[in-house]
Amino acid sequence: MLSCYLFLIISLMISFRDVRVSASGSSCTEYPVFTPPALVVKYGDPANFTCDVCQKDCSGDSSGLEHAVGKVTRNGTTILWTVDRLTEWDTSLQCYYNNDAGDQCTTILNPTLYQPPESVSISFVNHTGMMFENQQYTLQCSVQNVAPVQNLTVTFYRGNTTEETQHLQSNHSEEKKPANETFTLNITSSREDNGAQYWCEAKLELGPAGPQRPPVVTSEKLPAIVHYGPELKEPPNPDVITITEGDTLNLNCSSVGNPSPSYTWTLPTNSPSYSGSVLTIKSVSFEHKGQYICTVSNTVGTVTKEFNIDVQASTVIIHQPWIIVGVLAGVLCVLVILGVLCFRSYKRTRKGSYNLKDVLRFPKRTALPLQNCENV
Ligand SMILES: *[C@@H]1O[C@H](CO)[C@@H](O)[C@H](O)[C@H]1NC(C)=O
Ligand SMILES: *[C@@H]1O[C@H](CO)[C@@H](O)[C@H](O)[C@H]1NC(C)=O
Ligand SMILES: *[C@@H]1O[C@H](CO)[C@@H](O)[C@H](O)[C@H]1NC(C)=O
Ligand SMILES: *[C@@H]1O[C@H](CO)[C@@H](O)[C@H](O)[C@H]1NC(C)=O
Ligand SMILES: *[C@@H]1O[C@H](CO)[C@@H](O)[C@H](O)[C@H]1NC(C)=O
Ligand SMILES: *[C@@H]1O[C@H](CO)[C@@H](O)[C@H](O)[C@H]1NC(C)=O
Ligand SMILES: *[C@@H]1O[C@H](CO)[C@@H](O)[C@H](O)[C@H]1NC(C)=O
Ligand SMILES: *[C@@H]1O[C@H](CO)[C@@H](O)[C@H](O)[C@H]1NC(C)=O
Ligand SMILES: *[C@@H]1O[C@H](CO)[C@@H](O)[C@H](O)[C@H]1NC(C)=O
Numbered sequence: 001m002l003s004c005y006l007f008l009i010i011s012l013m014i015s016f017r018d019v020r021v022s023a024s025g026s027s028c029t030e031y032p033v034f035t036p037p038a039l040v041v042k043y044g045d046p047a048n049f050t051c052d053v054c055q056k057d058c059s060g061d062s063s064g065l066e067h068a069v070g071k072v073t074r075n076g077t078t079i080l081w082t083v084d085r086l087t088e089w090d091t092s093l094q095c096y097y098n099n100d101a102g103d104q105c106t107t108i109l110n111p112t113l114y115q116p117p118e119s120v121s122i123s124f125v126n127h128t129g130m131m132f133e134n135q136q137y138t139l140q141c142s143v144q145n146v147a148p149v150q151n152l153t154v155t156f157y158r159g160n161t162t163e164e165t166q167h168l169q170s171n172h173s174e175e176k177k178p179a180n181e182t183f184t185l186n187i188t189s190s191r192e193d194n195g196a197q198y199w200c201e202a203k204l205e206l207g208p209a210g211p212q213r214p215p216v217v218t219s220e221k222l223p224a225i226v227h228y229g230p231e232l233k234e235p236p237n238p239d240v241i242t243i244t245e246g247d248t249l250n251l252n253c254s255s256v257g258n259p260s261p262s263y264t265w266t267l268p269t270n271s272p273s274y275s276g277s278v279l280t281i282k283s284v285s286f287e288h289k290g291q292y293i294c295t296v297s298n299t300v301g302t303v304t305k306e307f308n309i310d311v312q313a314s315t316v317i318i319h320q321p322w323i324i325v326g327v328l329a330g331v332l333c334v335l336v337i338l339g340v341l342c343f344r345s346y347k348r349t350r351k352g353s354y355n356l357k358d359v360l361r362f363p364k365r366t367a368l369p370l371q372n373c374e375n376v
Contacts, residue, residue, distance in 0.1 A: 028105035030054060032063075032095035038209035039111035041086045043147070047111065048082040051095035054105075063097035089113055089147070089177045115178050116215035117152075117202045118145035122222050131189045132300070133228040139185045141200035141219060145178040153203045154183045158224075159196035194226040194258050229301025230257035240308045249281040251307045253294035266293040268309075286311050 033052045041047045047070075053063040058077055065072050068091060070083035079095065091113070096106040125138040141154050183200070187193075201218045204210075233254045243249055254277045255261050265274045268290025281288055292307040 027099060027101040027103045029099075030056060031105050032097065032107040034095065034107060034109050036209065038207075039109060040206050040210040041111055041113055042211075043113050043115040044085050044087055046082070046084050047086045048080065049093075049109065051079040051081070051107070053077045053079060053095065053097045058097070064095075066092075066094040066096070068092075086111065086113060112148065112206065112210075113176070114151070114204055114206055114210070114215075115145060115147045116204055117143045117217040118178075120144075120200060120202045120217045120219040122198055122200045122219040124222075125184065130225040130227050131193075133189055133191050133226055136186055136188050139187055139198055139200075139222075141183045141185075141202070142180065143182070143202045143217075144180045146181065146202065146204065147176060147178040149175050149179040149181050151204050151206055152181065153205055154181075155201045155203070156183075156185050157199050157201065158187075158193070159198075189224070189226050191226055191228040191258070193224045194228070196224050197221040198224060225258070227258050227298075227300050230255040230261035230296040230298055230303050232296070232303060232305055236305045237307070240310050242310045242312055243284050244312050245285055245314045246283050249279075249284045249288065249309065251279040251292055251294065253277050253279070253296060253305050255296045255303065257296070257298045257300065259298050261296045261298040264295045264297075266291075266295070268292065284309075284311055 032054065035050045035052070039047060039049055051065055054077055063077070063079075065079045065081060067081060069086065069088050070081050070093075073080045073082075081093065091111055093109045093111070094106050095109070096104050098104050121142050123140050123142070125140050127137055131137060139156060141156065143152060143154065146152055199219050199221045201216060204215045206214060233256060234252055253263060253265075255263075263275050263277050265279055267274070269287055279292065279294070289309055289311045292309060294305045294307070296303050296305070
């Protein structure tokens with residue numbers, strides 16, 4: 001019950017007096033006093049009270065207690081009333097005396113007889129089984145054989161979500177005998193309600209004269225099964241997804257729904273059919289380019305999600321930094337070698353023996369004799 005919040009309180013409350021005083025004449029200066037002043041008794045329990053008929057104006061000769069049930073004992077001006085089992089739903093006890101002027105001064109005590117609810121049950125009105133999202137349903141809490149019904153408070157609970165609605169009136173307000181009462185609550189189902197439990201609690205609030213702990217009876221728990229169509233966990237992505245050849249492609253179509261949705265994929269290639277929520281391609285190649293359509297459905301509805309995939313050639317340098325380092329090292333090597341060559345040829349030119357042009361010309365020279373031979 002800790003995790004449950006107040007859902008709704010419907011209560012019927014009518015304050016009525018347990019004690020009334022009346023006088024047949026206006027000459028009464030005091031009235032009989034009941035101790036305790038109010039009597040709240042559980043059906044079938046013993047009860048007692050005393051009535052102090054008068055304290056000052058006791059000169060009159062007749063006094064008494066009108067009672068339909070119970071036993072009366074007298075001690076002077078005090079009347080003791082006892083009953084072993086109080087089972088009269090509507091009892092009125094009148095304590096009176098006649099004063100000097102001949103008027104009857106009377107105090108009336110109406111004991112409240114209560115009976116905790118015999119049973120409390122919860123159900124949907126005209127509905128069984130599962131519910132659908134965003135529809136109105138009527139919950140009904142039936143309380144049987146409870147008295148007095150006007151002191152009854154019914155609270156509806158739903159799991160641990162808070163919601164408040166209207167009150168309901170009953171016309172049992174004057175009933176003293178046990179009555180059956182039903183309380184209704186209109187609810188609009190939502191997917192969050194799925195798995196929640198509805199229940200109600202009937203409590204008899206009998207005021208300060210009643211029992212310290214008001215009688216409480218709770219209903220059984222009514223589980224709510226709400227069916228709803230699939231909903232994508234991640235929203236669709238309208239843009240083209242560009243992926244590099246050789247990379248891993250993950251298409252996530254995970255959805256929630258009740259009942260659990262099933263997945264079917266329409267793939268660009270004639271690949272075998274796939275029915276998981278996430279489509280993974282370990283190493284993408286150009287043939288994987290195209291449109292992927294994921295269809296998620298359950299008995300309530302269907303949603304689709306499209307993925308447009310473009311595959312681009314692998315530009316290794318971008319992705320693998322160690323290659324950049326390698327290439328840079330290579331370039332540096334070539335530059336160094338060229339530098340060395342240039343330096344050496346420069347030195348030779350300075351010596352005057354021959355220059356770079358001579359070196360390049362050398363093959364021509366060697367070719368010359370051959371040419372000569374041919375010519376010969
Ligand atoms: C009268 O009622 C009170 C409270 O119910 C109880 O404690 C007490 O024993 C009763 N006395 C007699 C004489 O029955
Ligand atoms: C009657 O009341 C007086 C005082 O109020 C008390 O002393 C006496 O014991 C009572 N008698 C009986 C029989 O209860
Ligand atoms: C429940 O169903 C019965 C019979 O089908 C109908 O007479 C009654 O009006 C319905 N009650 C509600 C609250 O819809
Ligand atoms: C509702 O109840 C669940 C399980 O009983 C708990 O995990 C969750 O924290 C509760 N939520 C609130 C708002 O109390
Ligand atoms: C409740 O009210 C209805 C209509 O207002 C009436 O027909 C019926 O008799 C009432 N029941 C009681 C127990 O007062
Ligand atoms: C309350 O309902 C129970 C069971 O349906 C029935 O036996 C009983 O007579 C009803 N009581 C009244 C006061 O209608
Ligand atoms: C609850 O819904 C029913 C019909 O579904 C309607 O007749 C009734 O007035 C509604 N009650 C409240 C308190 O809105
Ligand atoms: C319930 O019953 C008691 C005793 O009959 C009465 O005094 C009180 O006003 C009623 N209502 C509440 C809310 O206690
Ligand atoms: C798919 O998306 C859901 C929701 O964002 C997430 O929980 C799940 O881990 C994802 N699965 C993969 C394989 O990425």
